[in-house]
Amino acid sequence: MTTTETEPDQEEAQEERPIGFGRLLRKEDPRLIRGMGQFVDDISLPGMLHMAILRSPVAHARIVSIDKSAAEAHPNVVAVITGEDLAAQGLAWMPTLSNDVQAVLATDKVRFQHQEVAFVVATDRYSARDALELIEVDYDWLEPLVDVRAALDEDAPIIRDDLDNKADNHIFDWETGDEAATNEVFERADVVVSEEIVYPRVHPAPMETCGCVADVERVSGQVTLWCTTQAPHAHRTVYALVAGLPEHKIRVIAPDIGGGFGNKVPIYPGYVCAIVASLVIGKPVKWMEDRTENLLSTGFARDYVMKADIAATKEGQILAIRTNVLADHGAFNGVAAPVKYPAGFFGVFTGSYDLEAAHAKMTAVYTNKAPGGVAYACSFRITEAVYLVERIVDCLAYELDMDPAELRLKNFIKPEQFPYETKTGWVYDSGNYEPAMRKAMDMAGYAELRREQAERRARGELMGIGVAFFTEAVGAGPRKDMDILGLGMADGCELRIHPTGKAVVRLSVKTQGQGHETTFAQIVAEEIGIPPEDIEVVHGDTDNTPFGLGTYGSRSTPVSGAAAAMVTRKVRDKAQIIASGMLEVSVADLEWNKGSFSVKGDPSKSVTIQEIAMRAHGAGDLPDGIEGGLEAQICYNPENLTYPFGAYICVVDVDPGTAVVKVRRFIAVDDCGTQINPMIIEGQVHGGLADGVGMAMMEIIAFDEDGNCMSSSLMDYLIPTALETPDWETGHTVTPSPHHPIGAKGIGESATVGSPPAIVNAIVDALKPYGIRHADMPLTPSRVWEAMQGNHTPPI
Amino acid sequence: MQVPAPIEYERATSVEHAVALRSELGDEARFIAGGHSLLPMMKLRLANPTHLIDINDLKELFYIREADSEVRIGAMARHRDLLDSELLARHFPIFRDAERVIADPTVRNRGTLGGSLCQADPSEDLSAVCTALDASCVITSSDGQRVVPMHAFHVGPYETAVANNEMLTEIRIPLRPGGGSAYQKVERRAGDWAVVSAGAAVWMDAGTIVDGRVGLAAVGPDTTSIQPVAEALAGAAPTEDLYQRVGEIAASNCSPETDGRGTAAYKTHLVAELTRRALRTAVARAQRQEV
Numbered sequence A: 001m002t003t004t005e006t007e008p009d010q011e012e013a014q015e016e017r018p019i020g021f022g023r024l025l026r027k028e029d030p031r032l033i034r035g036m037g038q039f040v041d042d043i044s045l046p047g048m049l050h051m052a053i054l055r056s057p058v059a060h061a062r063i064v065s066i067d068k069s070a071a072e073a074h075p076n077v078v079a080v081i082t083g084e085d086l087a088a089q090g091l092a093w094m095p096t097l098s099n100d101v102q103a104v105l106a107t108d109k110v111r112f113q114h115q116e117v118a119f120v121v122a123t124d125r126y127s128a129r130d131a132l133e134l135i136e137v138d139y140d141w142l143e144p145l146v147d148v149r150a151a152l153d154e155d156a157p158i159i160r161d162d163l164d165n166k167a168d169n170h171i172f173d174w175e176t177g178d179e180a181a182t183n184e185v186f187e188r189a190d191v192v193v194s195e196e197i198v199y200p201r202v203h204p205a206p207m208e209t210c211g212c213v214a215d216v217e218r219v220s221g222q223v224t225l226w227c228t229t230q231a232p233h234a235h236r237t238v239y240a241l242v243a244g245l246p247e248h249k250i251r252v253i254a255p256d257i258g259g260g261f262g263n264k265v266p267i268y269p270g271y272v273c274a275i276v277a278s279l280v281i282g283k284p285v286k287w288m289e290d291r292t293e294n295l296l297s298t299g300f301a302r303d304y305v306m307k308a309d310i311a312a313t314k315e316g317q318i319l320a321i322r323t324n325v326l327a328d329h330g331a332f333n334g335v336a337a338p339v340k341y342p343a344g345f346f347g348v349f350t351g352s353y354d355l356e357a358a359h360a361k362m363t364a365v366y367t368n369k370a371p372g373g374v375a376y377a378c379s380f381r382i383t384e385a386v387y388l389v390e391r392i393v394d395c396l397a398y399e400l401d402m403d404p405a406e407l408r409l410k411n412f413i414k415p416e417q418f419p420y421e422t423k424t425g426w427v428y429d430s431g432n433y434e435p436a437m438r439k440a441m442d443m444a445g446y447a448e449l450r451r452e453q454a455e456r457r458a459r460g461e462l463m464g465i466g467v468a469f470f471t472e473a474v475g476a477g478p479r480k481d482m483d484i485l486g487l488g489m490a491d492g493c494e495l496r497i498h499p500t501g502k503a504v505v506r507l508s509v510k511t512q513g514q515g516h517e518t519t520f521a522q523i524v525a526e527e528i529g530i531p532p533e534d535i536e537v538v539h540g541d542t543d544n545t546p547f548g549l550g551t552y553g554s555r556s557t558p559v560s561g562a563a564a565a566m567v568t569r570k571v572r573d574k575a576q577i578i579a580s581g582m583l584e585v586s587v588a589d590l591e592w593n594k595g596s597f598s599v600k601g602d603p604s605k606s607v608t609i610q611e612i613a614m615r616a617h618g619a620g621d622l623p624d625g626i627e628g629g630l631e632a633q634i635c636y637n638p639e640n641l642t643y644p645f646g647a648y649i650c651v652v653d654v655d656p657g658t659a660v661v662k663v664r665r666f667i668a669v670d671d672c673g674t675q676i677n678p679m680i681i682e683g684q685v686h687g688g689l690a691d692g693v694g695m696a697m698m699e700i701i702a703f704d705e706d707g708n709c710m711s712s713s714l715m716d717y718l719i720p721t722a723l724e725t726p727d728w729e730t731g732h733t734v735t736p737s738p739h740h741p742i743g744a745k746g747i748g749e750s751a752t753v754g755s756p757p758a759i760v761n762a763i764v765d766a767l768k769p770y771g772i773r774h775a776d777m778p779l780t781p782s783r784v785w786e787a788m789q790g791n792h793t794p795p796i
Numbered sequence B: 001m002q003v004p005a006p007i008e009y010e011r012a013t014s015v016e017h018a019v020a021l022r023s024e025l026g027d028e029a030r031f032i033a034g035g036h037s038l039l040p041m042m043k044l045r046l047a048n049p050t051h052l053i054d055i056n057d058l059k060e061l062f063y064i065r066e067a068d069s070e071v072r073i074g075a076m077a078r079h080r081d082l083l084d085s086e087l088l089a090r091h092f093p094i095f096r097d098a099e100r101v102i103a104d105p106t107v108r109n110r111g112t113l114g115g116s117l118c119q120a121d122p123s124e125d126l127s128a129v130c131t132a133l134d135a136s137c138v139i140t141s142s143d144g145q146r147v148v149p150m151h152a153f154h155v156g157p158y159e160t161a162v163a164n165n166e167m168l169t170e171i172r173i174p175l176r177p178g179g180g181s182a183y184q185k186v187e188r189r190a191g192d193w194a195v196v197s198a199g200a201a202v203w204m205d206a207g208t209i210v211d212g213r214v215g216l217a218a219v220g221p222d223t224t225s226i227q228p229v230a231e232a233l234a235g236a237a238p239t240e241d242l243y244q245r246v247g248e249i250a251a252s253n254c255s256p257e258t259d260g261r262g263t264a265a266y267k268t269h270l271v272a273e274l275t276r277r278a279l280r281t282a283v284a285r286a287q288r289q290e291v
């Protein structure tokens, strides 16, 4: 395995307009920065109507009656639709991405606060909203189930009485690893440390909320849906299955998307309602949810209560980890994970360490809270897994009184062990952990920081240094193992080179801000030597792109990026044959020099890719058996996941009087394999780190005992600002993926996965003088202070 | 997008016009100043006024000036003006301390002193500032003006002494020798409302505190000014013991509630801690040891 380290100053020297990989300004930015992007809410069609949704004010109640007559009498209202109306069409329920069903509009009872109950369509957005207040709903209040720990109690209220014979709130049990072997290791271990670690419910809170414009043409039956979706093709197929329409009658268009983070993977009732409304009324219908609707009803993330045990020798050799997880899935199981993975990729909770045994058990339950669990970074539960292992390893360091960085270094999987199969069956494709860790420690000045900390502690000051090392499993996934609702997780790609040598590449994935229009042009450029500015990236429109499962779980580069490289190679192979005809030599005698083929040993005899493109479309002869044109299409089925990793170090200062935490420094060394655009990678890392500050220190979707959501606006659901975040210090190592055509791994979620444990570890480390070994997120000043008083309580 | 309920809009051209409109349009009409409290409530439909009377054209209410041993501030002075004012920074540094941590620049560019006081949100910062400084409020109607001290201005949470035919037009702060003031706030995140804030102002003579006041925010309905604090400070020598004691008095005179911003115990602790810190700085400033 080769790992290279690049120093930042070397990169600065790189050319500014690389033909291929390198720092290239984002092609999408001129339009986005100038406000010329086109988001769903910018779409306006002739005759378009507006929809607003009436939502439940309570978490659990039977619907006794709904009176919509006053709303219907509103002069600007065109239609008012309830669950009963939908039920008459067989549309009151829809499938979720986890083979559960979810109410489109509630018919029998409401199961979480802000659940969809009815909708109004009016000639303008204001009237639609006004008319909601004219709908009278009579609710019969039911006891809500809010506390996840009580979900399986005998006397717990049953939430899903819509399901046949459902007499409890149990969704599934899941386990991985070898329980007996793990218990055996625990029995003989010198040291066992146990902790309950909670990853509270958080929300992706993208800047753009969810919404759509639905346009159903009544004569042809053609459905066009402009929608905030991260997965246009997957959505289209689900609509096709539900409506019994052929896919070609449905066109899903994801225009510019203002952030997704997994929030825009599911199909929300609002989309279905808008389609129904357009079908019934025969006019285009727009629905854009407001901020409160987004926070209260759309896909949340996390909500795992994890009991963890770690076993080790007294010298600090980690032997085994086991965990028992209680997962809160809300009122409907809407998790988007490959079918065989109900707990996502939580199995990577063994982290970056070479263990003797590991075992995890999980129970997932319903509660009277919004459904989801799909989001975000990383939807497939890697965030929870990494947090668990990185927190429990720190608890072990605390008990052993060992430096947490040393403890990690001692237990890393060694470079020669890759590909490494974990005790839960995941095959890590490549990794070289120690150089990344050492680099982070060097950048931080780790030893010096520890000295400073000792001095400060002696003066009564609270300084903390947190270390986290993560390994992610991204790029879902090999179709033999992974599908969502039966759809394999492979991705198509098409490349067409025009006669003038300009190109169009069509992707199945969809950017929500990650910069696909730039990086995918660079991947093609790297392979075929056409400048990225001459390569147009087309995505987000099912009529114009090949099938694939979309962008989430950091899968775009590992899957679609591979597809883009492979399709370009296919085109290049054809170009080489055409070049051999043009240069009158055999194919084997040609040499590729990124942009042109030349005759081996005679560089003066060469043809550029642009010349080849013209020839491919021209009037001249082509080699025998070669058709005109220069284009190709493939579908890439990944052989394995890719396993990015990174070493993060966080330094915090805590004011002993107010318990206010200041993140002083954050050092992030990431390894995502081959780097396509280091600038975009840094951007992804910066965003993820800021996200981590939010989750570690302020974000939580909280509920009161009645199931009212306490986080209904951005005044209550806090997102960090530039003032809470330090200047990020980023670095990287490069350990290419051996099975990916360009060696790239994903980077979209690394920092979100890796930063919360680094920050929490730092804060807990600062509180060491108080004898604190663990404290749960979000570590707000109040929660830190309570911990200092010995009153730490879990947030849920 | 959150949208308010239907509404009528009027634009006042003078104070007389504004109060006339207010009397005429009935109980459900509201003035709109910066709009940064009112508009969010309207979008959430927590406030549903029938009419908005826009007072942003009342240029006569935008001043900050010194007159008759007072600093006088027009009700429409914006957070941004209070932050930038050298006059205030010189006499009452508590304003700059507070304005640095109120909301964010976007809100500060619009939000006003008058709107802040009239909103009478128990978490709002400028009431604590004005209380600490012993300010009074000029309330105007078509019948003339009346002057109300801060403690009588706030009638309860979200309720003030301003009647339906009146408007707040000016805030007056007495200028007295030997003054020093400071503000302390703990927030969960920049731009967030206070978990707890404490403002302190002292007036000193020959090393002794002649008069002193503490104003608190976000710890209950009636804590903008605490009488026992003023009593403890009057005539006292500025020592750490005193700050400790006054912090405790403040803590035992507030009634915070546990919520998303923190537990009642934490907030009570903060009252003591921030009161001490604010007093320490206020005294140092009064003694010109620190600017």
Ligand SMILES: Cc1cc2nc3c(=O)[nH]c(=O)nc-3n(C[C@H](O)[C@H](O)[C@H](O)COP(=O)(O)OP(=O)(O)OC[C@H]3O[C@@H](n4cnc5c(N)ncnc54)[C@H](O)[C@@H]3O)c2cc1C
Pocket (backbone or CB within 6 Å): B030, B031, B032, B033, B034, B035, B036, B037, B038, B039, B040, B075, B101, B102, B103, B104, B107, B110, B111, B112, B113, B114, B115, B116, B117, B118, B119, B123, B124, B125, B126, B162, B166, B167, B168, B169, B191, B192, B193, B194
């Ligand atoms: C994101 C955000 C964060 C904030 N953070 C803080 C914070 O940390 N600390 C803080 O103190 N404040 C904070 N605020 C509130 C902000 O300071 C408001 O601007 C201020 O409280 C109200 O001032 P305004 O001019 O915007 O009033 P408006 O919203 O225009 O009016 C508020 C109320 O006062 C009435 N009113 C206004 N002027 C007069 C007048 N002259 N006479 C009679 N009635 C009048 C209005 O009718 C209305 O009822 C925040 C606001 C936002 C949006």
